[in-house]
Amino acid sequence: MASLGANTIAILIALGSFPVSLALTRFFMYWNAKHGIIGIDVHKPNRPKVPEMVGSAVPITLILFAAIYATLGGASSIPLLAYSLVVGLAALVGAFDDRLRMRGIFKPLLTLLCGLPLLILGIAFPGQIYSSMLHVPLFGQYHLPVIYPLTILVATSVTSNTVNMLDPLNGSMAGGMSIVAGGLLIGLLLVGAGSMPIFLYASLMFSLLGFLYYNRFPARAFAGNVGQLSIGASIGALAILGKTEIASVVAIFPNIQNSFFFLSRIRRFTEHRELTSKPTKLLPDGRLADSEDPRAPLTLVRTLLIGRPATENEIVSSIWILFLTSTSLAVITLLLTGV
Amino acid sequence: MNRRAVGYELVVFVTQWGLMLIGFGILTKFVAPLNLLNPSLSLGVYFDSATKALIALILSVTWLFIWDRQVRLYFHRRGK
Numbered sequence: 050m051a052s053l054g055a056n057t058i059a060i061l062i063a064l065g066s067f068p069v070s071l072a073l074t075r076f077f078m079y080w081n082a083k084h085g086i087i088g089i090d091v092h093k094p095n096r097p098k099v100p101e102m103v104g105s106a107v108p109i110t111l112i113l114f115a116a117i118y119a120t121l122g123g124a125s126s127i128p129l130l131a132y133s134l135v136v137g138l139a140a141l142v143g144a145f146d147d148r149l150r151m152r153g154i155f156k157p158l159l160t161l162l163c164g165l166p167l168l169i170l171g172i173a174f175p176g177q178i179y180s181s182m183l184h185v186p187l188f189g190q191y192h193l194p195v196i197y198p199l200t201i202l203v204a205t206s207v208t209s210n211t212v213n214m215l216d217p218l219n220g221s222m223a224g225g226m227s228i229v230a231g232g233l234l235i236g237l238l239l240v241g242a243g244s245m246p247i248f249l250y251a252s253l254m255f256s257l258l259g260f261l262y263y264n265r266f267p268a269r270a271f272a273g274n275v276g277q278l279s280i281g282a283s284i285g286a287l288a289i290l291g292k293t294e295i296a297s298v299v300a301i302f303p304n305i306q307n308s309f310f311f312l313s314r315i316r317r318f319t320e321h322r323e324l325t326s327k328p329t330k331l332l333p334d335g336r337l338a339d340s341e342d343p344r345a346p347l348t349l350v351r352t353l354l355i356g357r358p359a360t361e362n363e364i365v366s367s368i369w370i371l372f373l374t375s376t377s378l379a380v381i382t383l384l385l386t387g388v
Numbered sequence: 389m390n391r392r393a394v395g396y397e398l399v400v401f402v403t404q405w406g407l408m409l410i411g412f413g414i415l416t417k418f419v420a421p422l423n424l425l426n427p428s429l430s431l432g433v434y435f436d437s438a439t440k441a442l443i444a445l446i447l448s449v450t451w452l453f454i455w456d457r458q459v460r461l462y463f464h465r466r467g468k
Contacts, residue, residue, distance in 0.1 A: 185412040191420035195437040295412065302401050309452060310459065352463045353393045367394050374398050378405045385409075 055244040062121065063251035066114045070259025073106035078263060078270050086147075088271050092218060092361055094335050099268055102147050103260070104223075104276015108140040110256040111283060115249070124245035127170055127177045132249060132286050134166035139209050139282030143274035156278070157210050163282050164205035167289055168198055179289050186295060186385035205285035208297070211304040212281030214311060217350055219268035221365050223261040225372040226280050229300040230254035232376030233293055236383035246291030253283055266362050293383060300379035303371045307349040314346035329354060336360050396462040404455050411447045419443050 081087070081100040088101040112133045119126040142159045145151065171178035181197040184190045193200075216222035234250040257280065263270040272280075288297035298305070326345040329337050338358035339351055353359070353367050424439050425432040 185416045186409055188413045188416035191416050193437075195434060196441050295408075299405055299408070302404065303397075306397075306400070306455070306459065309455065313456065347459065347463060349397075352397065352459065353390055355390075355393060355463050357390045357393075359390060363389050367389050370389075370394055371397055371401070375401055378401065382405075382409075 056238065056247050059118070059244040059248035060251045062118055063114065063248050063255055065117075065255075066110045066252045067255040067259045069113065070106050070110040070256040071262055073109055074103055074260050074263050074270055077103040077106050088273075090219070090268060090271075092331060092337060093267070094331065094333070097267075099271050101271045102144065102273035102275050103263070103270035104272025104280070105140060105144070107256045107260050107272075107276050108136045108279035108283075110259070111136050111249075111252060111279075114252045114256075118245075118248055118252075124243075124248070125177060127174045128245060128290050129249075131166045131170045131178050132283075132290060135163050135205060135286040136279050136283050138163040138166070139205070140275050140279035143213075143276065143278035146274040146278075156213070156274070157206050160206040160209045160278060160282065161202050163209065164202040164285070167201050167205070167286060171198065171201070180292070183294065184292065184386050186382050201289055204288060204294075205282050208285030208288070208301065209278045209281030211301060211308045212284065213274060213277040215304045215307045215349060215368075216272060216277050217348070218266075218361050218365050218368075220261055220265040221368050222272060222277060222280070223257050223264045224365065224369050225303065226284065227254055227257040227261060228369060228372040228376050229284065229297075229379075230257060232373075232380050233287075233291070233296060233300060233383070236296060236380040237291060237293070239380070240383055240387060242291065246287060246293070249283075249287055250291065253280075253287070266365060293379075295386065296379040296382040299382050300372075300376045302375035302378070303349055303368065310347040310349075314344075332358055337364060393463070400455070400458050400462070403458060404451070407451055407454060411451055414447065415440075415444055 078100045081102055086101050087098045090097050090099050115129045115133045118124060119129045139160060142156065142163065146156060167178055179197065179201065181192060181194050182190050183193055183197065212222060212226065215225065230250050230253040234247060234254060237247050237250060260270070260272070260276070264272065284297060284301065288294045326342045327340050328345040328348045328351040330340045332338050336358040337354060337360070339354040345351070349368065350364055353364055419440055422440070423436070425436045
C-alpha cells in the first residue's frame with residue numbers, strides 16, 4: 050500500500066505538468082511569432098505560417114517538474130539530475146540546429162554527447178542510474194559490464210534522432226510519444242515499478258498532451274528540433290532509468306521503421322529539407338499522395354499513402370493506431386520481463 | 389484511413405516483435421554463457437565482450453534485413 054501511495058502521489062504531482070506545458074506552449078507561440086521564429090506548414094494548400102520551436106515548452110516543463118519532485122523528496126536527486134541534464138542538453142542541440150541549420154551529420158554526433166550525464170553520474174554513483182544487468186522477456190537476464198555503459202550514449206542518440214525524423218504531420222510526434230509514454234507508464238504500474246520512473250513517464254505524457262493541444266491538426270505550433278530531440282532523449286534516458294530498455298525499443302517501432310527506410314535509401318544523415326526526391330506530394334484538393342518517385346525514401350507516411358491518397362488527419366490517425374499497437378506490444382514485453 | 393496499409397504495418401510489427409524476442413532468447417541462452425576467452429587473460433573481458441557484441445550486431449542486422457524485405461514485399465510491390 051505504501052508503494053501504491055507513493056505512485057499515486059507521483060502521478061498527482063506529474064499531473065501539474067499538463068497546465069504548465071499548456072501555458073508555456075501558449076507563451077512560446079506568442080513570443081516566437083512576435084520574434085519571427087516561424088515555419089511554413091507545407092502540407093496545406095494555403096501554406097500557413099506557424100510559430101516554430103514551440104516544443105521547447107516540453108523540456109522546460111520536464112526539467113521544472115523533475116526539480117519539484119526532487120525538492121519534495123519523491124526520489125534521489127542523482128537520477129533526476131541526470132535525466133534533466135540529458136533532456137536539457139538535447140534541447141540545446143535542437144535549439145542550435147533550429148537557429149543555425151546544422152548539416153545532417155552533426156545531430157547524431159552531438160546527441161551522442163547528450164547521454165554523457167547518465168554515463169558519468171552512473172559511474173560516480175553506482176546503482177543509482179543504471180545496472181548493467183539486462184532483463185530480457187521470457188529468458189531471464191544477462192550481465193553486460195562493458196557493453197551496457199557504452200550503449201547508453203548510442204541509446205540517447207538513436208531515440209532522439211528517430212523521434213526527430215517522424216514529425217512530418219500535425220500532431221504525429223506529440224500524439225505518438227504521448228501514447229508511448231502513457232503505455233509504458235501503465236506497464237510500469239502493472240509490474241509494480243518504483244515511483245521515480247512512474248513520475249517521469251507521467252510527467253512526459255502530461256507535458257506532451259499540453260503541447261499536443263496546440264500542435265494537433267490544424268497545428269498552431271510546431272515543435273522544432275528543440276522539442277523533438279529533447280522528447281526523444283527523454284524516452285532514451287527513461288529506458289535506462291526505468292529499466293524499460295527492450296520495451297522502449299518495441300514502443301518506438303514506427304520510428305525505427307521510418308528512420309531505417311529513410312537511411313537505407315538516402316544512405317547518409319541528411320535533413321528532410323535537403324531531399325531532392327520527396328516521398329509525398331500535396332494534391333490540389335489538400336490530400337496527400339505517394340510521390341511515386343523511386344528515388345524517394347519509403348517513409349512511414351509514404352507506406353500509408355501507397356495506392357490511396359489521404360487527408361493529413363487520416364494519416365495522423367493511422368500513425369497513432371500504429372503507436373497504439375507497438376505500445377501494446379511494449380506493455381506485453383514489460384509484463385513478460387517482469388521487472 | 390488506408391485500412392490495408394495499416395493492417396500490413398501491424399503484421400510487420402507483430403512479426404518483428406516475435407523475431408526480436410527470439411533474438412534476445414538466443415543471446416541470453418546461448419551467446420551470453422559462452423566463455424570465449426579466459427577472463428584472467430589481459431584484456432580477456434574486453435575481447436569476450438567485443439565478440440559477443442559482434443554476434444549481437446550480426447543478429448540485429450539480420451533482424452533489420454528481414455524487416456526491410458517484409459516491408460518491401462508488402463508496399464513496394466503494391467506501389468509499382
